[in-house]
Amino acid sequence: MNYKAYTLRNYREIKQLNQVPEEKLKALEIVSRVLPFKTNNYIVNELINWNDPFNDPLFKLTFPQKDMLSEYHFDTINELILKNAGEYLINHKINEIRQQLNPHPAGQLEYNMPEFEGQTLNGIQHKYNETMLFFPSHGQTCHAYCTFCFRWPQFTGISDLKLAMKDTNLMVRYLKANKEITDILFTGGDPMIMSAKLLERYINPLLNEDIPNLQTIRIGSKSLTFWPYRYLTDPDSDDVLRLFEKIVKSGKHLAFMAHFNHFGELNTEACVKAIKRIKNTGAEIRSQAPILNHINANPNIWIKLWKKQVNLGIIPYYMFIPRNTGSQEYFNVPLVKAYDIFSKAYSNVSGIARTVRGPSMSTNPGKILILGCPEINGEKVIALSFIQGRDADWVLKPFFAKYNENAKWIDELKPAFQEEEDFFYVNEFYDLIE
Numbered sequence: 001m002n003y004k005a006y007t008l009r010n011y012r013e014i015k016q017l018n019q020v021p022e023e024k025l026k027a028l029e030i031v032s033r034v035l036p037f038k039t040n041n042y043i044v045n046e047l048i049n050w051n052d053p054f055n056d057p058l059f060k061l062t063f064p065q066k067d068m069l070s071e072y073h074f075d076t077i078n079e080l081i082l083k084n085a086g087e088y089l090i091n092h093k094i095n096e097i098r099q100q101l102n103p104h105p106a107g108q109l110e111y112n113m114p115e116f117e118g119q120t121l122n123g124i125q126h127k128y129n130e131t132m133l134f135f136p137s138h139g140q141t142c143h144a145y146c147t148f149c150f151r152w153p154q155f156t157g158i159s160d161l162k163l164a165m166k167d168t169n170l171m172v173r174y175l176k177a178n179k180e181i182t183d184i185l186f187t188g189g190d191p192m193i194m195s196a197k198l199l200e201r202y203i204n205p206l207l208n209e210d211i212p213n214l215q216t217i218r219i220g221s222k223s224l225t226f227w228p229y230r231y232l233t234d235p236d237s238d239d240v241l242r243l244f245e246k247i248v249k250s251g252k253h254l255a256f257m258a259h260f261n262h263f264g265e266l267n268t269e270a271c272v273k274a275i276k277r278i279k280n281t282g283a284e285i286r287s288q289a290p291i292l293n294h295i296n297a298n299p300n301i302w303i304k305l306w307k308k309q310v311n312l313g314i315i316p317y318y319m320f321i322p323r324n325t326g327s328q329e330y331f332n333v334p335l336v337k338a339y340d341i342f343s344k345a346y347s348n349v350s351g352i353a354r355t356v357r358g359p360s361m362s363t364n365p366g367k368i369l370i371l372g373c374p375e376i377n378g379e380k381v382i383a384l385s386f387i388q389g390r391d392a393d394w395v396l397k398p399f400f401a402k403y404n405e406n407a408k409w410i411d412e413l414k415p416a417f418q419e420e421e422d423f424f425y426v427n428e429f430y431d432l433i434e
């Protein structure tokens with residue numbers, strides 16, 4: 001199967017769109033001026049239900065919709081276009097709007113790039129002791145773009161927003177100097193956008209050098225949904241699988257961290273085959289996804305998703321709260337509702353699928369899990385705890401926020417029981433990031 005991308009430039013070639021009202025397409029064009037839009041022939045021809053695209057979660061996965069921008073932002077751009085304001089002015093406005101959409105949630109740029117050998121490493125994030133994120137320069141795009149993507153600034157061409165690195169010697173030296181690191185997580189974008197040759201260029205040094213502390217190589221990828229042919233018919237599919245085998249043979253654990261939002265992504269023959277081929281290399285596939293309004297905000301969807309995953313040999317790993325960025329108003333569900341959906345789904349699957357953790361917020365201080373909404377001494381609260389912290393001592397200490405049915409992120413929560421004070425970690429957190 002030959003890969004064919006569709007963007008704003010050529011998407012009208014998608015013949016299935018002939019049935020879609022022109023007004024919807026115009027809206028799509030306006031939204032995708034601000035947030036990146038890319039889809040492809042696999043998604044269009046094999047994933048989307050074209051009988052009712054505007055109610056199809058897999059359509060909403062990559063096709064921008066009017067409500068993904070605020071009415072105010074949408075109207076602003078629309079009016080400029082109608083007035084023929086000119087590209088310069090329109091682009092200026094677009095960039096202004098992008099800056100208002102919180103392009104760097106959770107202090108990604110400011111706080112997580114390590115200083116090493118006298119330089120700032122802008123392709124590494126080392127926030128939690130054991131796991132280092134690595135952003136290979138060649139893996140900073142995806143086969144398609146999720147409409148809810150929290151890395152959207154990378155794809156919009158605002159060049160100073162890019163995180164990336166290609167110096168593998170530096171990567172190896174950093175790993176050797178930081179012996180607490182057991183895991184490297186290749187992330188992007190999608191590292192599996194890279195050719196086998198490029199992947200080897202990044203991975204071979206990890207296998208050839210003696211780095212005993214490094215035990216697990218993780219690859220975060222949405223390729224099983226966006227381009228499963230990566231493992232089936234691409235010219236270097238077999239080379240990729242041989243590389244996976246080589247990692248496993250070297251004694252490192254290879255964890256393929258797959259991103260699935262909906263069970264519909266697991267239904268195609270291509271996806272099922274690709275999963276089998278990856279698992280046959282000795283890699284494990286774990287799965288993670290955000291909980292999203294309009295796509296999967298329903299326990300039955302998660303039950304089906306996790307059951308199907310277990311059936312295919314995939315290990316459910318994380319349910320995330322989407323970050324407060326981009327089109328969050330459209331996608332984010334309140335924390336209390338996310339917990340309700342998670343607990344209903346979790347309590348209806350076998351223990352084998354309860355490897356999943358969540359719902360979890362990736363905040364600047366750490367990954368915070370919502371544990372539930374108990375009533376304590378007559379006060380209804382939200383119980384929380386860290387599963388990863390900037391300071392490992394914070395992990396698994398329950399703490400409590402005032403009950404808030406509408407809060408969608410930690411910054412909307414206030415500590416329960418005491419009137420003035422902050423959550424227990426806040427002072428230490430400010431000390432740490434100073």
Ligand SMILES: *Cc1c(COP(=O)(O)O)cnc(C)c1O
Pocket residue numbers: 125127128131132133362367387388
């Ligand atoms: C989630 C995350 C990790 C990995 O955490 P695990 O709990 O080990 O999966 C590492 N670094 C950052 C910055 C993260 O957000």
Ligand code: SF4
Pocket residue numbers: 141142144145146148149150151152188189190221222259
């Ligand atoms: S796969 Fe990940 S990085 Fe790529 S568009 Fe989707 S959310 Fe963003």
